[in-house]
Amino acid sequence: MNIEVEDLHFSYPGGVEALRGITLRIEGGELVAMVGQNGSGKTTLVKHFNGLLQPSRGCVRVGDWDTRTVSVARLASRVGYVFQNPDDQLFCKTVAEEVAFGPRNLGYAPEKVEQLVRRALAWTGLTGREGTNPYDLSPTWRKMVALAAVLSMDTPVVIFDEPTTGQDWQSVARMARVIAMLREEGKTVITITHDMDFCAENFTRVIALGGGQVLLDGPADEVLGEAEILAQTFVEPPQLVRLARRLGWKETPLTIPVFLDACRRSVRKEDGADGAERRFDT
Amino acid sequence: MVIVDLQHVTYRYPMTEQSALEDVSLHIEEGEFVAVIGPNGAGKSTLCYTVAGFIPHFFKGELEGTVEVAGVESRQASLEQRVRSVGLVFQNPFNQISGAKYTVFEEIAFGLENLGVSRAEMPARVEQVMALTGITDLAERSPYALSGGQQQRVALASILVMEPKVLVLDEPTSQLDPVGTREVFGVIRNMALRGMTVLMVEHKLEWVAAFADRVIALENGRILAEGTPAEVLTDERLLEHHFGFSRYTLAAREGRKEALWPPDRRLPVTLDEAETGFREGLRRP
Numbered sequence: 139m140n141i142e143v144e145d146l147h148f149s150y151p152g153g154v155e156a157l158r159g160i161t162l163r164i165e166g167g168e169l170v171a172m173v174g175q176n177g178s179g180k181t182t183l184v185k186h187f188n189g190l191l192q193p194s195r196g197c198v199r200v201g202d203w204d205t206r207t208v209s210v211a212r213l214a215s216r217v218g219y220v221f222q223n224p225d226d227q228l229f230c231k232t233v234a235e236e237v238a239f240g241p242r243n244l245g246y247a248p249e250k251v252e253q254l255v256r257r258a259l260a261w262t263g264l265t266g267r268e269g270t271n272p273y274d275l276s277p278t279w280r281k282m283v284a285l286a287a288v289l290s291m292d293t294p295v296v297i298f299d300e301p302t303t304g305q306d307w308q309s310v311a312r313m314a315r316v317i318a319m320l321r322e323e324g325k326t327v328i329t330i331t332h333d334m335d336f337c338a339e340n341f342t343r344v345i346a347l348g349g350g351q352v353l354l355d356g357p358a359d360e361v362l363g364e365a366e367i368l369a370q371t372f373v374e375p376p377q378l379v380r381l382a383r384r385l386g387w388k389e390t391p392l393t394i395p396v397f398l399d400a401c402r403r404s405v406r407k408e409d410g411a412d413g414a415e416r417r418f419d420t
Numbered sequence: 421m422v423i424v425d426l427q428h429v430t431y432r433y434p435m436t437e438q439s440a441l442e443d444v445s446l447h448i449e450e451g452e453f454v455a456v457i458g459p460n461g462a463g464k465s466t467l468c469y470t471v472a473g474f475i476p477h478f479f480k481g482e483l484e485g486t487v488e489v490a491g492v493e494s495r496q497a498s499l500e501q502r503v504r505s506v507g508l509v510f511q512n513p514f515n516q517i518s519g520a521k522y523t524v525f526e527e528i529a530f531g532l533e534n535l536g537v538s539r540a541e542m543p544a545r546v547e548q549v550m551a552l553t554g555i556t557d558l559a560e561r562s563p564y565a566l567s568g569g570q571q572q573r574v575a576l577a578s579i580l581v582m583e584p585k586v587l588v589l590d591e592p593t594s595q596l597d598p599v600g601t602r603e604v605f606g607v608i609r610n611m612a613l614r615g616m617t618v619l620m621v622e623h624k625l626e627w628v629a630a631f632a633d634r635v636i637a638l639e640n641g642r643i644l645a646e647g648t649p650a651e652v653l654t655d656e657r658l659l660e661h662h663f664g665f666s667r668y669t670l671a672a673r674e675g676r677k678e679a680l681w682p683p684d685r686r687l688p689v690t691l692d693e694a695e696t697g698f699r700e701g702l703r704r705p
Contacts, residue, residue: 175597176569222568222595223512277511278460300568304511304594306459306623307664332597335667372599377626377667377691384695385702394671401680401702408704 139166139216139294139326141187145196148182148350156182158350159196164328166294169321171337171358172330174347175372180330181222183347184297187328188217200295215244218293222300222330224277224284233259233275233283234268240291251290258290261316278309285316296320298329302336314340338362338376338392346371363390423617424448424471424586429485431466431475440466442641443485448619450585453612455628455649456621458638459662464621465511467638468590471619472508473497490585503535507584509592511621513575517563524566524574525550525559531582549581552607554600568595576604580611587611589620593627605631625666629653629689637663654687668694675701 141164148157156179164170172180185191186198189210198205200216218240221227230236237258241251259265262282267275272283281301288296302310310333317340320327331337337344337358344361346354348371354361362368362375365383374380378397379390387404391397426446432439440463448454458464469475473494476483487494490505497505510516521527528546537545550556553573558566563574572595579587589608593601605627612618612633622628628635628649635652637645645655652658654669665673668688675681681701688694 176567176595176600181567223514276461300595304460304591304623306662308459308662310664332595332601334598369599372597374598374602378671380691381668381671381694381698384691385698394667394674397671398675398680401675401698402678404702405680405704408702 139201140164140199141295141326141328142199143183143186143196144198146183146186146193146198147195148186148191149194150182156350157186160347160350160352161196162345162352162355164326166326167321167324168326168343169317169341170326170328170343170345171341172328172345172347173332173334173337173368173371173373174353178347178371179350180347181299182350184219184299184328184330187295187297188219189213190219211243214240214291214293216293217295217297218288218291219297220285220288220299220301222303224272224280227284227287228272228280231271232268233264233270233272233286236272236283237264237286237290240287244291254290254292258286261289261319262286263312278305281305282309282312285313289316289320293325295326295328298327298331300330300332302331302333310336332373334362334374334376335378338379346373359390359392362392421450422447423450423490424619425486425488426470427486427488429470429483429487431470431484432482433466433479434481436481439641441470444641444643445485446636446643448586448617450617451612451615453609453618453631453633454620454636455632455634456619456636456638457623457625457628457652457663458644462638463641464638465590466641468508468588468619468621470494471586472506472588473502474508477502503582503584505584506586506588507579507582509576509579509587509589511590511594513568513571513595516575516578517571522562523560524555524563527563527574528578528581531578535582545581549577553577553580554603569597569600572596573600573604576607580607584616586617586619589618589622591621591623593622593624601627625653625664626668626690629666630691637661639663649689650686650693653689672697 143160143162146157146160149155174180189205237255238251241254262285264282264286272280301313317327341358344358353367354364362379365375382389382391389400391400426444429441429444430439431441456464492501518530521530529542532542553576555573576592593604608618609631632649635649637652639661645652672681672687681697685697688697
C-alpha cells in the first residue's frame with residue numbers, strides 16, 4: 139500500500155514548526171528507515187501516517203484514503219504503529235488479551251484472531267507467555283508485547299518508532315527477523331532509528347530528516363555514504379561505512395559480507411598490480 | 421583510592437527466588453570510567469541501584485555481602501551521605517523529572533536546593549552544566565514538553581550539577597542521536613578525567629571501547645568477564661552469551677579466516693584499530 143505525502147507542514151500548538159514542507163512517496167512493500175537528529179521531525183512525520191496528527195498544510199494519503207477524512211480507528215486497519223515507549227501502548231491484563239485486542243477490534247473472525255495472535259507471539263518470541271501480565275515483564279519484553287500487539291493486526295503498513303532502543307543483541311536480531319518476515323509478506327515497513335548499523339543491515343531506503351525537511355532520500359547504500367549531509371542532522375554513517383572511508387574506498391558496504399567482498403577485491407587488485415605499492419592513499 | 425567496593429554481593433528483589441546479583445565483587449578506583457555491558461535481564465540496572473544505595477534503602481529485598489561507597493557501608497549510610505556521594509541517572513529520564521518544577525532551569529537547580537547550596541551560587545552552576553550538556557536553549561521550556569533525547573540530557577544535567585563523587589548512569593544515551601551519543605560520552609569522559617568516578621551501563625559497544633577505562637560484562641547476575649575494553653569486547657565468551665560484538669570486531673573476526681585481517685593481530689574494538697589492522701591485512705607483499 140502506498141503512502142503519499144504532499145507538501146506537508148505541521149506546527150505544534152505553541153508555534154514550533156516541526157515539519158516544513160515534506161513531499162515523498164513510499165511504495166507498497168518498501169523497507170524505509172527514517173533517520174535524523176533528536177527533534178528533526180521523524181516521529182511527527184510518521185504520526186501523520188496513521189492520523190494521530192493532522193497536517194497544518196498539505197496532505198497525506200494512505201492508499202486511496204486521505205488521512206484528513208478518515209478516522210484514526212479506520213486508519214488502524216491500514217497502518218500499525220509501534221510506540222517508542224511500550225508503556226504508552228499497553229493496557230491489558232495479559233499478553234494474550236493485549237495481542238488479541240487489535241485484531242478483534244478490526245472485526246476479524248475469532249479463528250482468524252487466534253491465528254494472527256499465535257503468529258505474532260511466535261515472531262516476537264512470546265509464545266508460552268500468553269497468561270503473563272505485560273507489566274510483570276522486563277522493559278525489553280514489554281517492547282516485544284507492544285510489537286506483537288501491532289503485528290497481530292496484519293496491517294499492510296507497519297511503523298516502528300525506535301525499535302532497538304535499550305534492546306540487547308538478541309532482541310535486535312529478533313527485530314531484524316520480524317522485519318525480514320514482514321518483507322516476505324509484502325508489507326511496507328517504516329522505522330525510525332538512531333542505530334545506523336541496524337539501519338544499514340535491514341532497510342533498503344533511507345530518508346534523512348533535518349529541521350523538519352527531507353535532507354536525503356534514496357537507496358540505503360547511497361544515503362548512508364553521505365557523511366557530510368548526515369552530519370548536518372547529527373547522524374554518522376554506520377561503522378563499516380566509516381571504516382571503508384578510512385580505507386580510502388568509494389564503496390559503501392552496509393553489511394559484513396559486502397565489506398569482506400570489497401576486501402577481497404582490494405587484495406586481488408593488488409595481486410594483479412605487479413608488485414605495485416599498496417593502493418591506499420594515506 | 422578505591423571509592424566503590426562491592427564484596428560478594430548477592431541480592432534478591434522482594435518476592436523473588438532468583439538472585440538478580442550473585443556473588444558480585446567489584447572495586448572501582450577514584451576517577452575511573454567503568455562501563456557495564458550485558459544482555460537484558462543480566463542485572464545491570466540492579467547493579468546501578470546497588471551502588472547508588474537504592475538497594476537496600478528503597479527496593480528492600482535481601483542483600484548479602486558488603487557495599488562500600490566513598491568509605492561508608494551502604495546499609496549504614498544516611499540519605500544525605502548517599503546523595504552527596506552518588507548520583508544515579510535513570511534508564512527512563514521521564515521517571516527522573518521531579519514534577520515539582522516548571523522549567524528545565526529550575527529542574528536542574530532542584531538538586532542544589534535540596535543540598536542547601538546558596539542561592540548566589542546556584543545560577544552559575546546550573547548554567548555551566550546546561551552548557552556542558554548542550555541544553556542551554558531549553559532553559560525556559562517545561563521539562564515535560566521535551567523529546568526523549570532532550571529529556572535524557574536534562575536528566576543527566578540535573579545529576580551532574582550536584583557534582584557527586586560517583587556518577588552512576590543507566591543507559592544514558594539510549595534515546596540520543598549518534599552525534600549526541602558521542603557528545604555525552606565525551607562529557608562523561610571529561611568528568612572522569614576531572615576525578616569523578618563513573619559507572620555506566622551501555623549497549624553501544626563502539627563508544628564503550630573508545631571511552632571507558634574498564635568494562636564489566638554481566639550475565640545472569642554474575643560477572644562473566646572484566647578488563648580493558650580491548651580484552652573484554654573481543655572475548656569469545658561474549659558471543660556465546662549473546663552480548664554481540666561491534667561490526668569492527670565481527671568483520672575482522674570473519675576476515676581473519678582468510679587472512680584479510682592479520683592472523684597474529686588482536687581483533688579491533690575501535691575504528692582506529694580496525695583501520696590499522698585492515699590496512700596491514702590487505703597489503704600484499
